[in-house]
Each structure stands twice: as structure tokens, then as C-alpha cells.
Amino acid sequence: MALLEVDHLSVTYTPRDQPANRAVHDVSFHLSEGEFVGLLGESGCGKSTLGNAVLRLLSPPAHITGGRVAFDGVDLTEADDEQLRKLRWVDLSTVFQSSMNSLNPVIRVQAQFADTFAAHKVPGDVTERATELLELVALDRRVLRAYPHELSGGMKQRVALALALALRPKLVLLDEPTTGLDVVVQRGILTRLAELRRELGFAVLFISHDLGTVLEMADRVMVMYGGEIVEDRPAAEMLREPRHPYTRGLLGSYADPRLPDVRVSYIPGRPPDLSRTHAGCLFTTRCPHAEDPCRTIHPDLLPDRGGLVRCLVAQENRLPVVTLGSAEAATVLGSHFPATGSLDRPADAADAAPVLTVERVSKRYTSRRGMRTNTVEAVRDASFALRPGRVTALVGQSGSGKSTLARLVTGVERPSSGEVRFTGEGGADVRVDRLRGRALRDYRRHVQMVFQDPFSALNPTRTIAYALSRPLANFAGLRGAAARERTAQLLESVGLSPAGQFLDKLPHQLSGGQRQRVVTARALAPEPRVLIADEPISMLDVSIRAEILELLGDLVRERRLAMLYITHDLLSARLLADEVLVLNQGTLVERGATREVIGSARDDYTRLLLDSIPNPFGKAAGQQTLPST
């Protein structure tokens, strides 16, 4: 008997005003004592729903419509409230996807530990036990006295993890425990988690959309697509030879940015609409290997080379063979998907005259607290230039001053010292740091931003055509039919084609990637010369990130835009940027051609950032290659 047994579990959402949505369909898997299993899949594929069903935490409109979940031999689907309550946390605990809100905001951290101990009548001193638990996750005991809002995101996440381990459970279900955190913080938490698991021996079900992390951490990985498990096999095997085309596509979006030639691929298209029934394989529309039978026969999850796979072609052993374990994995894997690689740009761009020059810029913020004034140097003595047709990546941890620099460039804020110069069409210089009022507004049309969150960047009640017509009217004076025509051109230029299909849609009718394209089109509307992209892909699914990167790269080349690409993701910087600036606590600590900076990082901080990137191929390589000494 396995620790957790999920058999033929199905979950359906039946909202009142929308069609029923079959979020989890006929899912079966077992999880043994002490095992670390990853559950992988893109946004909306039903990972959290499955997790909540296992925890019996679903609330209407979600209902378990079939199957059972057994934990340690107890059928959770049948258990009553009191049975569940006794088992919860003692045996089965969890860290939620958005742990930012998973602590009660009006009581202190200590009280939340106390609550947990009291609920299970754990004897002993709460403070002492809670302090020990916080030590496990490397937090100071002072955190106990704090309210949740006084903690940073990473600290909250650590508290949530400490809380999850409070009663030494047999299984911890982690739902995207580090998504949304800074890479370095993320790495710290995951490393600690792996150590704790070795010490304490609990089993883990680790839900994530981040394949790199999952493959690196887990013993076994289950890949979910459209509410079904499509592949299930040991992580090392999956790395050596992923068997489902979807898994291959996902793996193709990873690469080691340190390699001389980096290529990643993406999976075009959108996941299936689960409120409709589909006859054949759910992945057909996006699958490069699809054949006629795929459209009519729904494949079963069948044993296949030490794992399970749900693909007709793979089951007949007719998928192209790839044997991996090498660092070139991604290149080969992704070869059937559209791909984008580290871009070659005309060499002349390197010495074109800069459009924007930042010279010895510093920015101090002063905050007053009672009698004391506190000065923070957000940016210190930074100099760089943006050139047409070139992408400059600005890399750094959160809080390092990246966004402050962006605000200085757009003129939203003025530097405390130093100059920001913009070179206009005719070659005349504009001192951005001195602009006011109308002049500043005129300047802004030349410098446009693409933001991190495509979901909040668009007004949900306005059509795409409206969103694009605003900047056209404001900056170019276009209205009516002329504006509509230009809008259509813009949509085509960001790959939303045919444009007519998108003009009258509302944002929620588009996928995340499509929305980010719309946001990009809007930024292009005033024909800017500089584009500032602030983490434009970090909120998107891994499988479509490369697609947006490719779009941005093409735009820079075709329109000879100068781009400042802000990120903490070195892989994307490697793919997109010609030049990298590394920012640490307001100071530019390293700079140079992307390949050199990333390939042979000199600064400690740059190396820390590099080491924080999940690298599944490193694991595979480590297991395969013999010690070279």
C-alpha cells in the first residue's frame, strides 16, 4: 500500500454562469513513503485543483465527480470532517501557491503556530517549538512576534514551510512554493527544502509549472496536460528521454545560458478548452507529431520504458529518437517546435550612435521616520548607452534598483545627480532629467514600456482595438478608420494575425502570450525609438516565453529600436540581449557582451545569479558523465 493513492479521480467546476469545466479527468497515481514527486504543467492544466482535491479542500463550484483518494489506507473522499481534521497536518500538510496570503493578516506568526499545536493538542511550550521550526528554515525567532505584513515574500514563504513541517507530517504538498519570488531567494528556499527532506524523510508532492526546478528536485515527475496525466516517469529517465511530445516541448524551453550556442523552443497554440469534449488526443492541435488517428482516438496512459505515457505515436515507438543527458538536450528536443536562439544582429549596430545615454546617474530616496532621516541610494553612479537595433539587458535581484533606473530613463523620476540624454531624430540632444510638462509628454512617445503583468496592463472591460486606439489618438492624432487600420497593422506586426479576429476581443478572451503581444503592440503605437521591457515574460508560462522573446528580438531588428530589457532571468537575457549590465544594490557591478558576461562571469553576484537558475541538464549531465579527473 502506497502512502497516497489517487485512483481515477475527476474534478469538475460547475459555475452558475459558465459551462462546466472538467479540470481534472481520470487521474491515477501512487506516491510512496519518502518519495519526492513533481507535478508539472502549464497554467490552468489542473495542478492546483488536483492538489486541493487530494487535501479535500475543494469548495464549490468544484466537485469531485469520480474516483477516490486514499491516504495511508484511509479513504479521504469518504472521510467525515472530524476524521479529516485529525489527519490533517499531522500526516498531510501543505504550502499554498500564493503563500503571500496564506497567513492570517491580523494575528502574529506565533499565534498561527499556537493555533496549529492547539488544534492537535501538542503538549509543550509553543515558543520553544516554533523557534525550533523557524530555525529549520533559517529564520530568526523575532519573526514570531511579527505580523505577516511585516515580512517579505520570501520570509512568509519560509514561515509557511516551517508551519507545514510543524507536526512532522508524512506528506507535504507544495503548490508552486516559490513562484513569484526572486531567483536567489527561490534558490535558497528550495535548497533548504531538499536538505530538510533528507533530514526528516517526508514525502513531497511538488506542483510547479517550472520544469527546470521540478526535474532538478524530484525523484519522479508527472506531467499534466488538459486535466490529464500525460507522462509519469523518474526524473532522470525523463531527462534522458522524454517520451511525450508535450514534455519534449517543455524541455525544449530550457537551456544553459552558459553554452556557446543557446537555443530554446516554444509550443505554439493554446491549451484545450475543458468545457468542451474532445474526441482524440488533447494535445493534437499543438503537437508536431500528430497523425490522423490522434484526432479521433483518445490515448490511454500506458506503461512505456519504465514510466507511463499517453501518446499513440510514442506507444508505437515511432517518435523520433533522442538520447539525451548531454548539455545540448534542449537544442535537439525542441527541434520539432518553433525555436529561437541567441540572436545574430548586424555588427554595425554595436557602434551606431546611441539614442539614449545615461551618464553617472545616482538616485537617492530620503524617507523620514520621526526624527531620523533615512537615505537609500537606489542607483549609484550608473552609466550606459542604448543604441538602435541593440538590446541591453539590465539584470539584478529584486530591490537592486532596476525599476528605478527604468523610471529615470522614462523621465518619471529625476536623478539626484548625473545626466540622462536622448538624441532626437535630427541628432539634437534632449536632457531628459530636465524635462517638464509638455516637453516631457512629447519625450514619452519616444520611450515606451512593456510591463511585467499582461493581465493587469489591459483594461478588462475594453476591447483590444480600444486599447490600441488610445496611444494612436494621443500621440499620432489618428482617429476613426485611420486608427482602426493602423491598429490592425500593429496587431499583425506582433504576430496577431489575422488582426480582424482580435480587434473586438476583450482581454480575458486572449491567452497570456496573446495579451503580452497586445501590450507590446500598444507600446509600439507611438513609434517609439526606445522600448523598455520590464520582466515582460516572467508572468508567462514557460512554454510561451520563447515566443515573446523572439517577437521582441524581431521588433528590435526590424524597427531598429533600442531596447532596455529588465530581468532577473539570465537565460532570457542570453537569448535576447547583445549587452548585459548587472546591477547589485544600485551599482553596476559587471557589464559587457552577453556571451562574455554570462559565459565567464567575474563578479560574485553575477555568479550567484547564474547558480540560481534551475538547471535540469546539470543533473542529467552529473549523473551521466564519469568524473573527468
Next chain:
Amino acid sequence: MVYFLRRFVFFLGTLWAAVTLNFLIPRLQPGDPAEAIVSRLAGQSESVDPAQVQAIRVMLGTPDGNLFDQYVQYLGAVLHGDFGISYTYFPYSVTHMIGQALPWTVILVGVTQIISFIVGTLLGTWAAYRRNSRVDSVITLGSTFLGTLPFFWLALLLVYVFAITLHWFPERGGYGGGSSPGWSWLFISDAFQHSVLPAVALLITGPIGWIIGMRNNMVQSLGEDHTRLAVARGLSRRRVAITYGARIAILPNVTGFAIALGGILGGTVLVETVFNYPGMGRLLLESVSSRDYPLMQAIFLFTTVGVLVANFLADLLYGFLDPRVRKVESA
């Protein structure tokens, strides 16, 4: 600490603004309200005390006089609670009239408000705790239904059934002809008898807002991640409902309640009119209908100050109840 200090400064600021507005408004009015009152008083009786005329002038304005001097005099008068004499209730002073009316309102409305809040919060919590059950439907539908009935209709129905038909309670007024205000048993029991019907009317409609507000807030807070995590941690349903649901859901209602309490200084015009109850609401109505400016002005000032003080106290309380605001404000 910073939070509380800041709130206090803000309170003083708004209080000053309210008092000053009250000074400016009659002076900005076309014509001369003070003169109108004085001449009407003079027409009514021969013996208008010049000191009283002066008091009215201080409050409502002198046609030709330095505005600053007037302001200083006005502030002095307000501080001493000297609002001049009432035109309607001549020769009683405004302060006297308010002193007469205030206890009636404060006791009737204050008590019913407090009961309404407690009952409403409890019912709302219960409905949310049992959401989508029969209890929930009865409470929500019931209160929504009562909320749609016009208040005066409800009040008249009460009067018709319990006073006119059954003769259980007196029909109108605050006390009967047989007793006079004082600390006598006769008067207190009489006043109690008179207050039953208006109180019942207020208690039927009073809790509705709190019920709906509390239920909705709590359904929301029960859906929050921290509540779901509390369930996952194996906390008992009651514990979750109280510390994780109700504790957070009540926060917005606290401010609403304090403001409602502050507002009672202005009385409840509708109840007091229907039951002919001798409180602030009726006084206000009468002062408006007979354009008794001194009385009106004083009642408005009173109400504003009441709301401001209540708001200030609510802010303080909120600061204690919700650690988040303290932080945000002082950061």
C-alpha cells in the same frame, strides 16, 4: 504610536474645518439670516433681550463687522456652548432645547443601534458559517425582504396593531400626561412604555445592514487562502470561523458602526416623526420647517462633531484591531 498621533491631528483638522464651515455658511447666504431672526423675534414679543440679539449675531453674522473679530467671538461662543436663543421655542435657549431632546434620542437610538449591531453581526456570522444552508437562506432572504419594506409603513403598522387595535402600548410621544420628566419610577416606566414601539421599529430594520455586510465579508474571508490553510491545518470549524473568518470580516463594520453611533446625535427624523418622539430628529425637523437658524445651526454642528468624534474613536479602535493599518500609515 505614529498612527494614533496622526489620526488625532487629522481629527483636530477636520473638527476645525467643520466648525469653521458652520461659521461661514450663514454668512455666505444671500440676505441676512441673523437680521431675519431678530426681526421675527421682535415681531413676536416686545421683550427681546439685547444680549440675546447679540448672541444670535455672533452665531449667524453681523452685516458690517470685521470677519476675523466675528470668527473669534464665534469660536468663544461655541466653546461656551452658547448658541443663542431659539426662535421657535422662545424664550428658551438653543442649548436648553438640545439638552431636553438629546437624552431621548441617545437612549432610544443608542440602545437600539448597539443591539442591532450585536444581533446583526451574530446573525451575519451564523449565516456565513452555515452558508448555502437553510439557516443562511432564512437569514439572508428574511433580512432582504424586511429591508425592502418602507420604514414608515412598518412603523405605522406597529402603531396600528399594538397601539390602536390592541392598546398594549401608547401610540405616540415620549411620556404620558400623567408623569413629568424626573427620576421617578412613574416617569421611567412610562417613558419605557412609550419607547417600546419606536424601539421595535428600529430593531426590525436596524440589524439588516449589519447582517448583510457581515455575511458577505465573512463569506469572502472564509474563501481566503489563509482560511483554507487553517482548515488544512486541522483547526476546528469553529476556531476557523471565529479567528480566521469573523475576526477579519468584522473590521470594516467597526468603522460603520462608530459612524452610525456618532450620527445618532442628529436623531432619526423618521421614527421620531412617526411616533412623535421628543428627540433630536423631531427638533431638527421643526427647526428646519420654521427656519429657526440658530437651532438648525447648533444641531448641524452637533451632528458633525458627533460623527467626527465617532470616526476618530473608530480609527483608534481599528488601529488596535487591524495591525496592517498601523504599519501602512507609519511606513
